[in-house]
Structures are given as structure tokens and as C-alpha cells.
Amino acid sequence: xELREVFHIGSFTVLGAxxxxxxxxxxxxxxxxxxxxxxxxxxxxxxxxxxxIVVALMPVGIVINMLGNAVGSLWMVIIGATLIFVQSIIVSxxxxxxxxxxxxxLLVAMIVLGVFLYMPLFM
Numbered sequence: 001x002e003l004r005e006v007f008h009i010g011s012f013t014v015l016g017a018x019x020x021x022x023x024x025x026x027x028x029x030x031x032x033x034x035x036x037x038x039x040x041x042x043x044x045x046x047x048x049x050x051x052x053i054v055v056a057l058m059p060v061g062i063v064i065n066m067l068g069n070a071v072g073s074l075w076m077v078i079i080g081a082t083l084i085f086v087q088s089i090i091v092s093x094x095x096x097x098x099x100x101x102x103x104x105x106l107l108v109a110m111i112v113l114g115v116f117l118y119m120p121l122f123m
Contacts, residue, residue, distance in 0.1 A: 014113050014116045014117045015065065015081050015084060018084055018088050018117070019058065019062070019084060021106065021110070021113075022058070022084075022087065022091050022106070023058075025102065025106050026091050029095050029099060057084065057087035057090075058083070060080075061081065061082070061083030062080065063080070064079055064080035065077055065081055068080055081117060085114050085117065088106075088110045089107065089110055089111075092106040093107070
């Protein structure tokens, strides 16, 4: 089995679905905050190294994943996918108090997609 075949479901990738769902959810929820709260959120992120790391997980994961695909390194692909997956779980938990039902739906979707993502590694 080729490396590129492991992470594909049809013409879409599981990782692509995770990126799209997580990004869409975060942007939609962020847009629903009033302007004053948005500014407060951005200021809190700028002042917290942990928050900066959480925000950077997806872009770093995408770059590592792309490099891993380019050079054919399965471990780089797995590390990049894991960074993206971890950020998707964190995003779903961050909105737990604000919109619980959306957070639960995103969390369940990410867990299901995570199972499909890592299933080929154990078969």
C-alpha cells in the first residue's frame, strides 16, 4: 500500500475534513462574539505562550504533513496529522461552555474522523 493511499477516503482526505470542520467551527463561533470580546480574545492569545502554541498546531501540522508527503516519510505525515487532530480536539473543548451542543457534535466528529485517520496504522 502506498503512503498516499493510507490517508484517503475517496477524493477527500480525512485530514482535510478535520481541517475544514475545525477551521469552519472556530471561525463561525469567533464571528458570533461581540467586537469587544474578540479584541479580548486576541489580547489573551497574544499574552499567553500556551495559547500561541495551540493556535500554531494546525499550520505547523499542515506544513509537517506536506513535507512528509513530499519526501515520503510516514512518520512526518503521522506527526503532522497528530498535531492537526490534537488542535481539533482542543478547539471543540474550548467552546464547551459557550455552545455545548456544537462542541459535542464537533468532538464526536473529530473522534470518528480520528478513528478513520489512525485505523490504517493498526491494520
